[in-house]
Amino acid sequence: MKSGWMTVMVLGGLAAACVVGCADSTPPPNDQWAAANEQVGRATATAPAIPDAKLHLQLAQEDMQKSKALIGSDNRRATTLIALATAEAQLATALANAAQAQDAAQKAQGLLQGTAASPSGASNLQAPNAAPMTGVHSPSAK
Numbered sequence: 001m002k003s004g005w006m007t008v009m010v011l012g013g014l015a016a017a018c019v020v021g022c023a024d025s026t027p028p029p030n031d032q033w034a035a036a037n038e039q040v041g042r043a044t045a046t047a048p049a050i051p052d053a054k055l056h057l058q059l060a061q062e063d064m065q066k067s068k069a070l071i072g073s074d075n076r077r078a079t080t081l082i083a084l085a086t087a088e089a090q091l092a093t094a095l096a097n098a099a100q101a102q103d104a105a106q107k108a109q110g111l112l113q114g115t116a117a118s119p120s121g122a123s124n125l126q127a128p129n130a131a132p133m134t135g136v137h138s139p140s141a142k
Contacts, residue, residue, distance in 0.1 A: 026075035028072060029071065032079060032083075036060075036085050036089065039085075039086050040060050040061060040089045046093060047092040047093065047095070050095055050099045053093070054092070056095065057089065059088045060084075060088035060089040060092060063081045064081075067079075067081035067085065
């Protein structure tokens, strides 16, 4: 009977040691959260005007809220959500920048097409201050 009781005590002690040793030892991701929050702030400046970017910005904001609630209780999950929020915010910023660049390129292309189509566009190709060529005789004019 003593050996059975002793076995239970040893196994119980090992289980308790495993629980303590296996607990979440990940430090709170406060610095990562602050950096991700800055990234979300940058995305907030440009993303709301672009539908796809706005969606990713909203996802990033949701992940930031969830991660803040988890800091202290589940730091590993909070760290994962912070990394996801950072990626979503970067994607929102990239989508907004791409849309702005595409808009600028289309405007520039429109200006170029407008210049090429106008009659004054052809005169812009002549050298400035060019004097008309008078007094030049062609060999066939003799």
